[in-house]
Amino acid sequence: MENSVFTFLKSFGEHEQVxxxxxxxxxxFEIAANYFIHGIRSGNPCVYISxxxxxxxxxxxxxxxxxxxxxxxKGRAFDELLIGGRSKEPQRxxxxxxxxxxxxxxxxxxxxxTVRVLMALDRDPFYFHTDSERLSMKARLNKIxxxxxVTMMVQYNVERISSKELLSIFxxxxxxxxxxxxxxxxxxxxxxAILREGGNELDKFNMLSGKEKKILGLITNGLSxxxxxxxxxxxxxxxxxxxxxxxxxxxxxNLVDLVKFSMRNGMA
Amino acid sequence: MEKxxxxxxxxxxxxxxxxxxxxxxxxxTVTGIVSSGEDTVEHAAxxxxxxxxxxxxxxxxxxxxSAAEIIRKRFNTPVIFLTAYSNEKTIHxxxxxxxxxxILKPFEETDLFTSIEIALHKHRxxxxxxxxxxNALAAIIGSAEVFLEDGTSKHNAETLRRIESIRNAALxxxxxxxxx
Numbered sequence: 169m170e171n172s173v174f175t176f177l178k179s180f181g182e183h184e185q186v187x188x189x190x191x192x193x194x195x196x197f198e199i200a201a202n203y204f205i206h207g208i209r210s211g212n213p214c215v216y217i218s219x220x221x222x223x224x225x226x227x228x229x230x231x232x233x234x235x236x237x238x239x240x241x242k243g244r245a246f247d248e249l250l251i252g253g254r255s256k257e258p259q260r261x262x263x264x265x266x267x268x269x270x271x272x273x274x275x276x277x278x279x280x281x282t283v284r285v286l287m288a289l290d291r292d293p294f295y296f297h298t299d300s301e302r303l304s305m306k307a308r309l310n311k312i313x314x315x316x317x318v319t320m321m322v323q324y325n326v327e328r329i330s331s332k333e334l335l336s337i338f339x340x341x342x343x344x345x346x347x348x349x350x351x352x353x354x355x356x357x358x359x360x361a362i363l364r365e366g367g368n369e370l371d372k373f374n375m376l377s378g379k380e381k382k383i384l385g386l387i388t389n390g391l392s393x394x395x396x397x398x399x400x401x402x403x404x405x406x407x408x409x410x411x412x413x414x415x416x417x418x419x420x421x422n423l424v425d426l427v428k429f430s431m432r433n434g435m436a
Numbered sequence: 437m438e439k440x441x442x443x444x445x446x447x448x449x450x451x452x453x454x455x456x457x458x459x460x461x462x463x464x465t466v467t468g469i470v471s472s473g474e475d476t477v478e479h480a481a482x483x484x485x486x487x488x489x490x491x492x493x494x495x496x497x498x499x500x501x502s503a504a505e506i507i508r509k510r511f512n513t514p515v516i517f518l519t520a521y522s523n524e525k526t527i528h529x530x531x532x533x534x535x536x537x538x539i540l541k542p543f544e545e546t547d548l549f550t551s552i553e554i555a556l557h558k559h560r561x562x563x564x565x566x567x568x569x570x571n572a573l574a575a576i577i578g579s580a581e582v583f584l585e586d587g588t589s590k591h592n593a594e595t596l597r598r599i600e601s602i603r604n605a606a607l608x609x610x611x612x613x614x615x616x
Contacts, residue, residue: 330589331586331589332590334589387575388575388578389575390573390574390575390576391571391572392567392568392569392570392572393567396571423570423571423573423578424574424577424578424581425578426574426578427574427575428578428581431578431582432582
């Protein structure tokens with residue numbers, strides 16, 4: 169591991185956010201431990217946000233520096249905030265954000281210092297959401313970091329994420345650590361810009377009426393207008409009108425793009 | 437059943453009247469008689485005839501062939517050419533407008549009847565082909581593209597290669613149908 173990454177972790181300041189893309193667990197714990205050690209040495213409270221308890225390997229590394237769980241060695245402890253849990257059903261992204269937000273408020277109120285947040289997730293909590301939702305949730309996390317007295321490091325196992333997820337990571341994290349290197353993400357986009365855009369797509373989708381959503385689902389499955397008319401006991405003309413209205417509302421001008429929009433938004 | 441609405445595009449009024457009489461006696465209705473390409477487009481927009489009988493040589497800037505192309509593309513109105521011209525060059529040019537029939541003057545009433553019925557039948561089949569397949573083709577192509585855009589992060593390369601073939605085959609069908 170190069171020194172530059174450790175120097176970087178030491179000087180990591182308020183509102184900064186980095187994403188660590190690791191290839192193996194030992195690399196993950198090495199960086200995580202250093203992030204905490206530097207934080208606690210400078211008197212910043214640390215919080216470990218995860219879907220599982222801090223793994224023994226990480227605790228062992230921290231113990232060597234006199235750091236333990238909350239309630240451990242006096243004055244040198246970190247908090248744990250568990251979201252979801254491996255055995256639990258995936259939560260709604262909104263709930264996860266609210267939980268993180270609430271937890272941060274609780275911890276941030278304890279001292280004047282910047283809270284160092286480490287988010288280590290075994291599974292992307294937004295995995296079951298659509299691409300646009302996942303992107304907006306990550307943007308909202310980024311926003312929390314910019315608005316509250318926190319610094320944040322998120323760790324992802326590079327082998328467990330898809331290129332789509334990677335894209336959303338690069339869009340929502342200004343800094344990336346990868347293979348002992350720190351670099352600025354060329355794709356980083358201000359969270360407000362992402363939320364405006366992502367919101368638009370969801371807003372558009374939610375503008376559709378129940379019947380329009382149903383018809384969109386049937387079109388996505390390749391049913392002809394006459395088959396849809398039969399299925400819903402309405403006239404073909406009515407189906408054609410609905411289809412035209414759906415496309416107008418979504419501002420989509422051809423059927424292939426309509427199907428793609430529909431699939432990306434979880435209609436099929 | 438509703439009567440078939442026919443538009444007559446003919447600049448010789450005596451011929452036009454004769455065609456109108458024939459159509460009426462065959463049980464069609466006539467939405468109107470116009471004599472220029474410009475009027476044809478305007479009339480088709482307003483009255484939406486089921487079919488147009490069109491002379492190739494017309495008054496005005498737009499000739500019958502151009503007018504036929506415009507109303508077919510804009511209003512999906514099928515056209516039968518009705519003309520005295522039978523030279524190769526004219527027929528070749530007429531083909532570009534994709535007419536549903538070509539009747540040479542002078543003609544018999546039965547020529548009119550069979551041409552109109554065959555043209556409408558052909559037009560209905562083509563429309564039905566488009567209507568029955570367009571959602572299905574969009575579903576195939578759209579789903580395939582979602583797979584291809586997700587790429588190798590979610591799917592293996594062999595699967596993607598096959599999906600690409602499916603997508604390309606569906607695109608060929610789509611383009612062929614759209615050309616109709």
